[in-house]
Amino acid sequence: MKVLVTGAAGFIGHGLIKPLLARGDDVVGIDNLNDYYDPALKIARLDDLARFKDSHQAQDRFRFIKMDLADRDAMATLFEDEQFDVVVNLAAQAGVRYSIENPQAYIDSNLVGFANILEGCRQTKVKHLVYASSSSVYGMNKKQPFSTEDRVDYPISLYAATKKSNELMAHSYSHLYDIPTTGLRFFTVYGPWGRPDMAAYKFVKAIFEGQPIDVYNHGQMKRDFTYIDDIVEGIVRVIGTIPTKMESEITAATAPYKVFNIGNNQPIELRRFIDAIESACGKKAQENHLPMQAGDVPLTFADIDELIESTGFKPATSIEDGMQNFVDWYRDFYGSTH
Secondary structure, three states: OEEEEEOOOOHHHHHHHHHHHHOOOEEEEEEOOOOOOOHHHHHHHHHHHHHHHHHOOOHHHEEEEEOOOOOHHHHHHHHHHHOOOEEEEOOOOOOHHHHHHOHHHHHHHHHHHHHHHHHHHHHHOOOEEEEEEEHHHHOOOOOOOEOOOOOOOOOOOHHHHHHHHHHHHHHHHHHHHOOOEEEEEEOOEEOOOOOOOOHHHHHHHHHHOOOEEEEEHHHOOEEOOEEHHHHHHHHHHHHOOOOOOOOOOOOOOOOOEEEEEEOOOOOEEHHHHHHHHHHHHOOOOEEEEEOOOOOOOOEOOEOOHHHHHHHOOOOOOOHHHHHHHHHHHHHHHHOOOO
C-alpha cells in the first residue's frame, strides 16, 4: 500500500514507519519539525529511519517531506499528487500541560491541521484514515476502566478537547462521505526514542544528572503505561481492520467509523514506575513531591476488549522490561557513562 504517516519525526510515527517499510509498503512521511521539544531528537529519528531503509533495501519506498498540517494548499497538493491508500495521522501539538499556556498551537495543528487531513482523504478517496486520539478525552470520568462506550463530554484540558473534536470531525466525514476512519486513544506511551516532555524521559535524565524528579499529587497517581512496540503493533493491525458502517442504539446515523483504546490494560502506580526506572538506572531518585497540576488526572485505565476482539492484539510488555529497554537506549543515544 501507499501510506501517508504524519508526525513522521515524532515518537510514534518514527516507530510505525519501520514495520510498514519492512512489510513492503511505500511510505511518505511529513512533519513540521517544530521546537515544542529539541528538534535534534526529531532529526535523529529521521536519520535512524534513513539507516533503516538502507538496511532493508527500501531506499525508493520512503520519502520525508517537511510540511505543516495547517498549510491547506500544500496539504491539498500532497494528497492530489500522491493518491494515498491509507493515512495515519500522528501529527499533533502534544502535551496536556503545554496546552494550558499555549492554546493557539493546539487550534492550528489539532483542529485546522486535522480538517486538512480529512479534506485530503475526501478529495482523493483514501481507503482508511487512522488517527491519534488520546486517553485524555476521558478527563476525570469516575467509571473505571475507561471504555469507548463511555461519555467523554467533559475534557479538562484544551489538548483533550481537540482530540475529542477530532473524533467528532472524523465521524461527520465518515457519515457524509463514506470515508472509513479509526481513532486510537493512546494511553501514556513510553519507550526508546520517547519524548523529552514525558515522565519516563524526564525522570531518567534527572536521575543520571543527579537532579530531583517532580512527583505530582505526592505520587498518588496511576497510569496505563504502554510500551512503544505494543502501540506500533496495535496501529499496524488496526490499519488492516477497516471499519464498516455500524448500526447504533444511540443514533440513526451510520458511518464506517470506529474508536479503540490502546493501552496496557494494567494501570501502574507511580511508585512502581519510579522503582522500575531506579532499577534500570542502577541509581535512586531524589523526589520533589508536588500537588496535582491543572489538567492532570489521578488515574488512566484502558478497557481494550474491543481492540482484542477486532484485531486479536493485546499489549504484553511489562513496565520493568519496557523501562530497561528505554534506559538502555538512553545510555546508548546520549553516550551516558553513569
